[in-house]
Amino acid sequence: MNRKAERGAATRDRVLAIATRLFAEHGYEGTSIETVLHESGLSRGALYHHYAGKDALFEAVLEAVETEVGRRIADTVRDAVSPEQALRLGVLAWIRLAGDEVVRRIVLVDAPSVLGWEKWREVEARHAFGMLRGALRATGAVRDDHLGMYAHMLLAAINEVALLVARTGETDRAERVVDDLLGRLLAAPPSR
Amino acid sequence: MNRKAERGAATRDRVLAIATRLFAEHGYEGTSIETVLHESGLSRGALYHHYAGKDALFEAVLEAVETEVGRRIADTVRDAVSPEQALRLGVLAWIRLAGDEVVRRIVLVDAPSVLGWEKWREVEARHAFGMLRGALRATGAVRDDHLGMYAHMLLAAINEVALLVARTGETDRAERVVDDLLGRLLAAPPSR
């Protein structure tokens, strides 16, 4: 198993790249399988041999994008000297990355609707959310039994800022606001 | 203009109610105009006379749901004795309301993807977001030039909690976490 497997993998990658671009440009609904077929030069049968359907193709695209984003954030955070700095660097890197329309449209806007919120959450847990949760735990700022929910809230907040920045370009204000928010969160916990 | 206008309005309302149910149950993509037609007993031409297309129908549904939700939250908040209490009551009411699948699926999951994030944001600004922003400003906890972005982050965080609660049923934990978050936000601002 070599030539055949390689050929198959290459085809999948090619379709994936094209589908990623189209989904980002025109959204899930606005992208037709027909167009993917045309741009990839593949036949209908071939595509459905590799991907079970349009949803499955989208899911594969999402997975690839998330993996790439996770890799980049991990790179950025690698040499942070404290959990707090790691959290801050990771969050700012994520906002910067979400400046890419591919990330915005596919990961943040369409994914929950197309795959369903639960499936989306499951994917996120293996990537961005997982990293954020780990970073937040390391700072010790949040009670353990509040950790999961807190990480969710924080990620959702950050995602929103990323979408806002993409629209208005207020990058510097976003950095100040995020710093402000993290400052409040990492201050002495009230814990009631 | 009386009988005809009433009749038209009644038809629109009927379609709206049916579409709301279907969109909430099966999502935007999973709901076909055909089904709406069948369940409402209306003809194709009649529906397209009242609503320009599937998107427009969804938008009308969204607008109606948001209006209703806004009304209920306003009722809850009405007799709060302080801005802080108003914020807290409003947020908790919103989480409770988002326990309804109609609100979750239509407002939180499908709307950004179907209408586009920008359009969705515009609708939200007139409803939930607008209220939250006002409540947050009244507390004076956030610098004026950070207010808009902060309100966005807070709303996104709350929405996420609402979706989590719908899935896991951890209502009491959610309340504690939200209280914790609000406590940190309303504490003496760091302001850098």
Add this chain to the structure above:
DNA sequence: AAAATAACCGACCGTTGGTCGGTATGTCTA
């Protein structure tokens, strides 16, 4: 009474996502 308007109808259309029987070719096994 005539003109205008709006509600409503249903046949029709192009496009869509998906299926299926088939072929070609590389890989494994007796």
Add this chain to the structure above:
DNA sequence: TAGACATACCGACCAACGGTCGGTTATTTT
């Protein structure tokens, strides 16, 4: 190495979809 097998790929076909359009009916306006 010959045959069984698996995989990549093909394209005709299908039902369902969202949307259009010319037309009829009923009410309101002039």
